[in-house]
Amino acid sequence: MSTTTFRDFIAEIDRIGDLKLLEGCDWDLEIGTLTELMAERWGPALLFEKIKGYPDGFRVLANPYSTPGRTTLGLDLPLDTKPLEVVNQFRMKLKNFKPIKPIEVNNGPVMENIQEGDEIDLFTFPSPRWHESDGGRYLGTGCAVITKDLEDEWTNLGPYRVQVHNRDTAGIFISHYHHGSIMMRKYWAKGKSCPIAVAIGVEPRIFLAGCMSMAWGTSEYDFAGWMKNTPVEIIKGKYTNLDLPAHAEIVIEGEVPPPEQDSQLEGPFGEFHGYYGGEASLQPIIKVRRIMFRNDPIIEGTPPIKPPFGSPSIPITNSPTTWNKLESMGITGIKGVYTIKAGGGPQITVVSMKQLYAGHSKQVGLATSSALSHLCRFIVVVDDDIDPSNTGEVLWAIATRCEPAESIDLLRGFASTSLDPRLSPEQKAKGFFTNTRAIMYAVKPYEWYSKFPQVNKASEELRRKISTKWSDLLGQYDSDATHS
Numbered sequence: 001m002s003t004t005t006f007r008d009f010i011a012e013i014d015r016i017g018d019l020k021l022l023e024g025c026d027w028d029l030e031i032g033t034l035t036e037l038m039a040e041r042w043g044p045a046l047l048f049e050k051i052k053g054y055p056d057g058f059r060v061l062a063n064p065y066s067t068p069g070r071t072t073l074g075l076d077l078p079l080d081t082k083p084l085e086v087v088n089q090f091r092m093k094l095k096n097f098k099p100i101k102p103i104e105v106n107n108g109p110v111m112e113n114i115q116e117g118d119e120i121d122l123f124t125f126p127s128p129r130w131h132e133s134d135g136g137r138y139l140g141t142g143c144a145v146i147t148k149d150l151e152d153e154w155t156n157l158g159p160y161r162v163q164v165h166n167r168d169t170a171g172i173f174i175s176h177y178h179h180g181s182i183m184m185r186k187y188w189a190k191g192k193s194c195p196i197a198v199a200i201g202v203e204p205r206i207f208l209a210g211c212m213s214m215a216w217g218t219s220e221y222d223f224a225g226w227m228k229n230t231p232v233e234i235i236k237g238k239y240t241n242l243d244l245p246a247h248a249e250i251v252i253e254g255e256v257p258p259p260e261q262d263s264q265l266e267g268p269f270g271e272f273h274g275y276y277g278g279e280a281s282l283q284p285i286i287k288v289r290r291i292m293f294r295n296d297p298i299i300e301g302t303p304p305i306k307p308p309f310g311s312p313s314i315p316i317t318n319s320p321t322t323w324n325k326l327e328s329m330g331i332t333g334i335k336g337v338y339t340i341k342a343g344g345g346p347q348i349t350v351v352s353m354k355q356l357y358a359g360h361s362k363q364v365g366l367a368t369s370s371a372l373s374h375l376c377r378f379i380v381v382v383d384d385d386i387d388p389s390n391t392g393e394v395l396w397a398i399a400t401r402c403e404p405a406e407s408i409d410l411l412r413g414f415a416s417t418s419l420d421p422r423l424s425p426e427q428k429a430k431g432f433f434t435n436t437r438a439i440m441y442a443v444k445p446y447e448w449y450s451k452f453p454q455v456n457k458a459s460e461e462l463r464r465k466i467s468t469k470w471s472d473l474l475g476q477y478d479s480d481a482t483h484s
């Protein structure tokens with residue numbers, strides 16, 4: 001079934017038996033710790049109700065995308081779709097992308113409650129303090145931050161974290177290579193404040209489109225429209241003229257002044273990679289002009305949790321673009337691309353390929369590196385008998401086909417971030433954030449490919465024959481199933 005609001009999505013999660021209601025929890029660490037403990041068990045999404053110190057109805061829904069199944073549900077794909085097939089289907093959607101622009105409506109559920117002027121109070125919502133050393137409460141984790149480019153007039157969406165500073169001021173942290181940051185800096189260069197909106201609790205297609213690394217100039221709204229072949233309904237922001245999702249749970253409108261005029265200490269925050277990336281630092285602030293929210297609003301909580309847990313599925317949002325970029329370069333033989341969620345970002349990207357000529361795997365390794373703009377540390381090239389989404393198989397390929405002295409290239413000087421846990425204190429002090437990459441060719445050497453030892457696995461024919469005979473014991477035969 002197709003979902004159109006965050007609430008529809010929650011109902012769908014409930015329908016598949018994957019939702020748990022919890023009452024009486026504290027926004028201060030209790031919600032955050034339960035969210036972490038449940039994610040580590042690949043457990044249900046958690047709907048926190050009757051939160052301590054808050055009116056009934058002001059809720060938090062944590063971990064909506066923390067299992068592959070729920071992410072698949074958010075993409076409207078059959079629940080049993082295999083991980084690489086999910087990536088493949090999504091990349092085809094991306095490849096055939098025809099923008100479907102949002103349509104303006106005059107009203108929407110998000111306008112049920114409006115705060116302006118002195119009424120504005122970000123503490124209206126039970127924003128959790130997620131981790132013990134977090135510098136404050138974060139309303140924005142599962143959010144879409146909306147900005148418009150000053151020159152080209154296109155709208156960007158991206159989840160960037162939003163901290164509650166006081167009643168009408170929030171902090172925002174955006175890494176410098178992200179579109180939201182590039183857009184804001186254009187306003188600041190002209191001494192202007194950047195209009196901004198933060199939508200919290202949006203339907204899956206808006207959130208997941210926001211999580212994608214779409215090309216500069218491509219509005220994630222247009223892709224969200226394309227994902228369901230229906231335009232996203234938006235209302236025009238009264239203070240920002242930005243496009244705001246009409247069905248969001250909460251929308252904040254405001255502006256970000258140039259940081260040299262105003263900024264505040266933000267963080268620290270338990271990051272996507274499983275560490276605290278640094279101390280609290282001066283970051284831009286949002287001066288809030290209006291808050292809109294639905295009756296009984298639900299904060300969407302997707303806080304970072306030490307990998308491989310947490311949300312949402314980095315493989316789904318990163319692998320499709322990389323796969324398509326390789327294909328558009330005209331490289332043949334690519335069987336699949338999968339970003340393993342080991343570091344919470346694209347630190348380890350695996351490409352499976354059929355080697356067709358000497359040097360082919362080298363071309364694929366270097367092309368993959370070119371396709372990845374930031375935060376990558378390892379690219380692993382594997383043969384086409386390896387499913388790149390199967391970590392056990394990938395490690396087996398590294399263990400048995402990669403000879404370190406011959407099969408690893410080191411490349412230097414790629415974009416990293418101030419949050420990178422492996423940058424030395426000296427590098428961080430310089431404010432110059434780059435890292436190296438290793439390309440690991442975990443493939444059978446092409447020069448003696450046919451002499452590479454045979455894999456000691458039963459043939460497809462024998463597996464099928466024995467499995468069919470023993471189906472009571474083994475269940476229905478699945479030629480793709482791997483049990484490593």
Ligand SMILES: Cc1cc2nc3c(=O)[nH]c(=O)nc-3n(C[C@H](O)[C@H](O)[C@H](O)COP(=O)(O)O)c2cc1C
Pocket residue numbers: 141142156157158159160161162173174175176177178179180210211212213214302311312
């Ligand atoms: C749940 C979630 C939270 C995120 N939080 C941040 C953040 O606080 N700051 C940031 O710079 N990127 C954050 N990211 C990463 C970017 O939002 C993501 O890479 C996105 O594709 C960037 O979009 P853009 O290319 O339009 O800038 C987060 C991603 C997710 C999925």
Ligand SMILES: [Mn+2]
Pocket residue numbers: 156157158179213214215216218220
């Ligand atoms: Mn973008």
